[in-house]
Amino acid sequence: MSRIVCGLKLGLSKAAATRLSKPRTPEGIQDFVNSLPWNFESGGWSALSVAGVLEHNHAHCIEGALIAAYLFWINGQSPLLMDMGAVKGDEDHVVALFRRGRYWGAISKSNTPFLRYRDPIYRSLRELTLSYFPHYIKHRRKTLRTYSVPFDLRRHDSNLWVTRAGFCQEIVTGLTASRHYAIVPPDMKTRLRPLDGIEAQASLLKQCVSVRGKSILQWP
DSSP states (O other), X not given: OOHHHHHHHTTOOHHHHHHTTSOOSHHHHHHHHHHSOBOOOTTSOOOOOHHHHHHHTOBOHHHHHHHHHHHHHHTTSOOEEEEEEEOTTSOOEEEEEEEETTEEEEEOOOSSSSSSOEEEXXXXXXXXXXXXXXXXXXXXEEOEEEEEOOEEXXXXXXXXXXXXXXXOHHHHHHHHHSOEEEOSOGGGTTTOOOOOHHXXXXXXXXXXXXXXXXXXXXXX
């Protein structure tokens, strides 16, 4: 079955299914996700479906992860998400998982420099998550604390995440409620060293993608 036909069967329009038929590899999928302008949620908190992202032409982390999971699915791989949980006061980050052989990698939508694509070189999801730990920060404080088990979107009706109009509540709720594992030993939670100033400054760089696909780097 062609990728376009897969998209049509899942309820996408022909234009949307055709647009999403081109990315085939993890590298190509990440390039496509990168090309989407950032969703600043000016209308309030959002969790757009695949169709919603294409309709509005923007995405933030979970929305980019849903796009990536869909692209893996129509290319014969499992549509898997992973939630990375932060301390209270910071936000979780969601990535789409993939494997090459025994090794895990991740597709990630972020407008910051360091919470992005991960090559498939990690032997476990813990290793993969730890690669994000040093630069998952707020006010120089390292805030990443947990990672979830793989969240398989095939267990959920595609109407809830491929073509859903509005907020994909069931997916967000299920992902947040899935089993999580801690990465920071209890006795280290208050002993983590803040980032050096130069590292914190580098993390303030933001990428803005225009509706025409032009990438602009901005400092605050």
